[in-house]
Amino acid sequence: MSNILKTSLLIFKKDLKSELRTRYVINSLIMFVLVTISVIRFAVGDEEIGNEILTGLLWISIFFSTSNGLSRTFIKEEEKETSVVLKLSADSTSVLTGKLIFNLVLTFTLNFFIIFLFIIITDYKIVNVGGFLISIFIGNFGLVSASTIIAAIISKANSKGTLYPVLTFPILIPLLVTVINSTKLASIGVETDKLYSEILILVSYSIVITIAAFLLFRFIWED
Amino acid sequence: MDNVEIICNNLSKSFPGNSIFKNLSFKTETKKSISIVGSNGSGKSTLVKILANLIQPSKGSVEIFRNKTLLPKEKLLYKISLISPYFNLYDELSGFENLDFVYELKVSNSDKNNNSDTSEKEEKIGALLKEVNLYEKRNEPVKNYSSGMKQRLKLAFSVINDPDILLMDEPRSNLDKAGIHIMYGIAERQKEKGILIIATNEDEDKLICEDSINIEDYK
Numbered sequence: 001m002s003n004i005l006k007t008s009l010l011i012f013k014k015d016l017k018s019e020l021r022t023r024y025v026i027n028s029l030i031m032f033v034l035v036t037i038s039v040i041r042f043a044v045g046d047e048e049i050g051n052e053i054l055t056g057l058l059w060i061s062i063f064f065s066t067s068n069g070l071s072r073t074f075i076k077e078e079e080k081e082t083s084v085v086l087k088l089s090a091d092s093t094s095v096l097t098g099k100l101i102f103n104l105v106l107t108f109t110l111n112f113f114i115i116f117l118f119i120i121i122t123d124y125k126i127v128n129v130g131g132f133l134i135s136i137f138i139g140n141f142g143l144v145s146a147s148t149i150i151a152a153i154i155s156k157a158n159s160k161g162t163l164y165p166v167l168t169f170p171i172l173i174p175l176l177v178t179v180i181n182s183t184k185l186a187s188i189g190v191e192t193d194k195l196y197s198e199i200l201i202l203v204s205y206s207i208v209i210t211i212a213a214f215l216l217f218r219f220i221w222e223d
Numbered sequence: 224m225d226n227v228e229i230i231c232n233n234l235s236k237s238f239p240g241n242s243i244f245k246n247l248s249f250k251t252e253t254k255k256s257i258s259i260v261g262s263n264g265s266g267k268s269t270l271v272k273i274l275a276n277l278i279q280p281s282k283g284s285v286e287i288f289r290n291k292t293l294l295p296k297e298k299l300l301y302k303i304s305l306i307s308p309y310f311n312l313y314d315e316l317s318g319f320e321n322l323d324f325v326y327e328l329k330v331s332n333s334d335k336n337n338n339s340d341t342s343e344k345e346e347k348i349g350a351l352l353k354e355v356n357l358y359e360k361r362n363e364p365v366k367n368y369s370s371g372m373k374q375r376l377k378l379a380f381s382v383i384n385d386p387d388i389l390l391m392d393e394p395r396s397n398l399d400k401a402g403i404h405i406m407y408g409i410a411e412r413q414k415e416k417g418i419l420i421i422a423t424n425e426d427e428d429k430l431i432c433e434d435s436i437n438i439e440d441y442k
Contacts, residue, residue, distance in 0.1 A: 003332045010327050014313070021315045021364075084310030085380075087277055089328040091297055222279070 011098025131186030139179030261438035
């Protein structure tokens with residue numbers, strides 16, 4: 001196994017072990033999801049709401065829940081003064097890869113939970129399940145890549161809490177607009193091959209943002 | 224034994240509106256030791272961070288050679304170790320798990336040892352934990368350790384990869400007499416096989432080093 005992959009998996013395992021012991025992020029995220037979906041349920045009441053609006057509400061839940069958790073990966077290392085241990089022991093590419101893997105696992109687990117609850121509570125119907133899952137998968141990949149590099153940037157700043165939404169929002173607008181549209185079309189039954197242009201934008205965005213993250217991270221991490 | 228050399232050329236470090244030190248040059252090699260001295264806030268830790276490759280100098284360069292061959296930056300991870308008050312080990316992991324994590328990152332990934340041997344690893348970690356007197360507490364989370372125990376664990380962390388260069392920044396922090404004795408044992412061992420650099424204001428620490436750099440001379 002290459003050194004980068006091996007080191008990344010070690011960092012991922014360390015973060016997972018640490019998270020399972022402290023539940024630093026998981027507990028707050030589960031509560032956040034429950035509260036958000038409950039508020040949506042109370043706001044919707046007995047109204048019949050179409051998938052156009054429900055998809056927007058679903059992505060509001062996904063975006064705020066995940067962004068709340070994703071920002072913690074690097075902030076925790078800085079706040080607990082453990083980042084030097086990683087800097088002394090691992091190269092920057094492996095650190096970013098390890099953190100990305102951890103954030104991907106966290107986000108996909110959380111999204112499974114959000115979508116499951118959302119379907120039960122709002123009676124959200126998905127006609128083209130394949131297209132819906134592809135959109136969610138690629139959309140989340142882009143969301144995680146962008147959020148992880150922004151988390152690394154803000155972990156060095158003093159006003160971490162306010163800086164995170166300020167930086168993420170403009171960077172994520174193209175992704176959010178496209179993924180909401182793609183998810184909505186899939187949920188109302190548009191066939192997957194007709195979602196081609198949306199999926200192409202999502203894939204391109206994810207590739208560009210992931211490459212940019214790897215190019216930038218060394219400069220953020222090393223000084 | 225490989226010969227490792229550190230050559231610092233005209234190092235300067237400044238932050239906006241604040242020059243820390245200027246034109247600092249020195250050279251040292253395997254089996255030599257240097258103390259970095261100076262008053263509080265004079266820039267000792269800044270120099271140590273530059274040597275550990277944690278921050279970059281504003282001017283000048285640090286070059287590390289192994290048998291006259293310049294080591295690329297990515298190889299330095301496996302050669303340099305640091306103990307200092309400005310970092311912590313992972314609180315939620317046990318002492319053993321912390322050392323295991325660092326061993327896997329630094330030793331198993333190094334050129335010398337690309338295949339991780341579990342028994343060799345456990346033997347090494349066990350021996351170090353015994354040396355710093357934490358073997359009995361090896362499975363307790365670090366958050367339950369006292370500050371002196373955490374410092375002793377950092378001593379074990381700093382030598383787990385048998386570093387060529389060991390940087391000690393205020394190594395006595397929180398240590399009792401027994402802890403200081405352990406620290407000197409590790410420092411003496413390092414002097415026999417590598418380079419030892421100690422940033423300190425303690426006279427006793429200065430005495431174990433052959434050379435000294437007073438950072439106040441480079442203002």
